[in-house]
Amino acid sequence: MTEIDQYINANSLNDVFTRWQVLPSPTKLLCGGTDLFVKLPKSEVPFVSLIDISHIPELVGVDRTDEGVRIGAATKLSDIVDSDKFTGASRILQYGASQVGSLQIRNLASIGGNLCNAAPSADTSAPLLALDSEVEILASDSVRRVKLSGFFIGPGQTILADQEMVSAIMIPDQHQNAVGKYVKHCVRSAMELALVGVAVVLWRENGKLAGRIALSAVAPTPFRAYAAEALIRELDALSIEDCEKVAKVAVQAAKPISDVRASADYRNAMIIKITKRTLSQVYHQLNEGQE
Amino acid sequence: MQHDITLNVNQREYRLTVESDELLIDVLRDRLGLTGTKKGCGTGDCGACTIILDGRAVTSCLILAVAVHGKPITTIEGLEQTGQLHPIQDAFIRHGAIQCGFCTPGMILSAKAILDSNTNPTEKEIRVGISGNLCRCTGYAKIVGAIMAVSKEFAGGEK
Numbered sequence: 001m002t003e004i005d006q007y008i009n010a011n012s013l014n015d016v017f018t019r020w021q022v023l024p025s026p027t028k029l030l031c032g033g034t035d036l037f038v039k040l041p042k043s044e045v046p047f048v049s050l051i052d053i054s055h056i057p058e059l060v061g062v063d064r065t066d067e068g069v070r071i072g073a074a075t076k077l078s079d080i081v082d083s084d085k086f087t088g089a090s091r092i093l094q095y096g097a098s099q100v101g102s103l104q105i106r107n108l109a110s111i112g113g114n115l116c117n118a119a120p121s122a123d124t125s126a127p128l129l130a131l132d133s134e135v136e137i138l139a140s141d142s143v144r145r146v147k148l149s150g151f152f153i154g155p156g157q158t159i160l161a162d163q164e165m166v167s168a169i170m171i172p173d174q175h176q177n178a179v180g181k182y183v184k185h186c187v188r189s190a191m192e193l194a195l196v197g198v199a200v201v202l203w204r205e206n207g208k209l210a211g212r213i214a215l216s217a218v219a220p221t222p223f224r225a226y227a228a229e230a231l232i233r234e235l236d237a238l239s240i241e242d243c244e245k246v247a248k249v250a251v252q253a254a255k256p257i258s259d260v261r262a263s264a265d266y267r268n269a270m271i272i273k274i275t276k277r278t279l280s281q282v283y284h285q286l287n288e289g290q291e
Numbered sequence: 292m293q294h295d296i297t298l299n300v301n302q303r304e305y306r307l308t309v310e311s312d313e314l315l316i317d318v319l320r321d322r323l324g325l326t327g328t329k330k331g332c333g334t335g336d337c338g339a340c341t342i343i344l345d346g347r348a349v350t351s352c353l354i355l356a357v358a359v360h361g362k363p364i365t366t367i368e369g370l371e372q373t374g375q376l377h378p379i380q381d382a383f384i385r386h387g388a389i390q391c392g393f394c395t396p397g398m399i400l401s402a403k404a405i406l407d408s409n410t411n412p413t414e415k416e417i418r419v420g421i422s423g424n425l426c427r428c429t430g431y432a433k434i435v436g437a438i439m440a441v442s443k444e445f446a447g448g449e450k
Contacts, residue, residue: 004312006292007357030358037314037353038334050311052358078347102423103401105335107347108354190422191336 002040006049013058013167016051017140020163023049029165030054031074032109034101035117054110059167062086068172073112073165077124078103080111089131089180089201090171096127096182096199102191112166115151118158121194121217125152127182128169129214129224130199136168145170152221175210178203179285183278185270187261193217195262196270200282202232209236211282213246213275218256218267225250228275238283240276247275296360300325301369309356316340316351319366327367327396331425338424341397342366348404350423367396370403379403379441386437390428398424402438411442 006023007030010016020027027049030036040048053059059074062083069085077097080086086094100106100114100123114124115135125148133148140163148169151158160166174180180201186192197216202209211232216222228250235242256267292311297304298318305323319325319342328351331339335350342351343365370377379402382388389395398421405412405420412420417438418431426434 004355007294007311007355009358030355033353033355033358034335041333050355054358101335102338103404103420104338104341104348104350104423107344107349190419 002043002045002048004040004050005047007052008050009052010056012056013138016053016056016165017138017163019051021140023051027051031113032076032105034105034109035113053165059112065170068170068174071111071169071171073115073167073169074110075112077106077109077111077114081106088176089174089178089203092127092180092182092199092201093124093131093171096123096125096184099123099182099184099194105191111169115148115169116158116160116166118152118154118156118221119193120152120155120219120221121197122222123182123184123194123197123216125222126197126199126214126216127180128171129216129222130180130182130201130212131171131174132212133172134170135166136170137164138167139164143167149224152223154220174201175203175205177286177289179282181278181282181285183274185274193261196256196267196274197222198271198274198278200275200278202238202279202282202286204286209233209238211279213250213279215250215254215271215275218254218271220255223253225253225275227253232279238279240280243276243279243283244272246279247272250275294357294360296357298323298356298359298364299361300364301366302363311355311357313356314352315342315354315356315359315364318356319351319364325366325368329393329396331393331397336425337394337397338401338421339394339397341400341424343400343404346407348401348423365400365403367399370399377403378445379406379438382437382441382444383434386433386440388429388433388437394424394426394428398426398434402434402441405438406442406445410445412438414439 030050030052031054059072061072062085080097182199184194185196194217199214202211213225251271256264258264329339331337335353340352
């Protein structure tokens with residue numbers, strides 16, 4: 001059971017980094033607290049200091065930029081769900097956010113926290129990967145942008161170094177005709193982790209079919225199924241048989257575990273079924289010119 | 292580490308000194324004596340500890356008291372007005388939506404949060420709105436019925 005030694009309510013980013021340098025280790029950033037306060041009672045670390053970043057104005061909000069959509073890392077999931085700034089395929093992030101936990105959890109939880117907690121099944125991860133998103137990472141004296149596809153390195157692990165934080169998530173503008181869908185395959189309709197998460201975005205570029213497929217909950221990290229995406233380009237059309245072919249390539253990149261909720265065999269079978277079905281649905285929507 | 296804070300609960304201000312690690316649910320129950328908010332799981336899973344914070348339904352077992360200094364909080368005790376039960380409380384009683392009563396405070400606050408943002412919810416919207424509140428007794432049917440009845444009785448009005 002970890003005791004909270006100090007709590008600092010940071011008013012600015014400068015405040016965060018100044019305090020971070022002088023507070024005793026370990027120090028954790030607190031935003032929504034919906035993962036942190038579940039973990040601390042089970043942790044064997046004796047003390048932790050907390051820096052609350054949830055009130056820092058630069059970290060909150062969804063804004064359209066000339067590159068796409070920028071989401072402050074401390075933005076609550078329920079604010080993402082209710083935002084009118086997402087259009088077209090980028091709405092799959094709103095759907096993903098709406099599937100996390102419960103309404104009460106979404107009213108506290110932040111998108112930055114969902115990503116930094118780095119659960120392999122995180123519901124914002126597959127949609128953001130399928131949208132080719134980036135994260136902005138701040139340190140006291142630097143800022144860098146990294147593709148989300150390179151952010152996760154293992155269950156619960158990201159590339160963040162000591163005293164680095166995610167400040168924003170950027171979704172680039174998608175192709176004008178792009179259509180997407182995120183499917184969370186699970187048993188309950190709320191307060192549930194995905195058994196399999198599939199996010200698909202398809203579009204036509206100069207008449208040629210292209211797409212991105214992201215899978216979550218079926219490997220140590222959420223990931224893009226690049227070989228399956230290459231097959232979509234090669235096929236240039238997606239009959240139901242083609243969708244199955246692509247799905248069977250996608251599943252080869254998965255490494256699901258067997259756990260109390262499902263076996264690896266079941267998850268592999270569901271990856272194929274759900275990827276096939278989702279590809280087919282999105283492809284039909286693309287052809288019908290729907291969003 | 293100690294913090295001097297003001298908690299704004301049910302439109303009353305409480306000045307107190309809290310430790311960094313005191314959870315809001317424990318401060319509400321043990322320091323302010325507002326035991327209507329229940330502690331079911333302590334991990335934000337059951338919803339029994341639901342309160343309304345700054346207009347949003349949240350699980351108070353995952354919130355530090357120091358983090359909500361100055362923010363308006365409504366607990367179940369805050370629904371009643373001068374001895375009159377809130378229409379949602381009344382509907383739960385009339386429609387048999389209470390058995391053991393343990394989920395009820397959190398359930399009623401989630402119901403209030405639904406109706407505050409949507410005066411005419413469908414059954415599905417109600418079920419989604421209470422999906423963060425577990426009930427082991429009722430099977431939810433009468434809870435949904437009670438919320439539906441309130442929304443119809445007061446459609447368009449203040450709740």
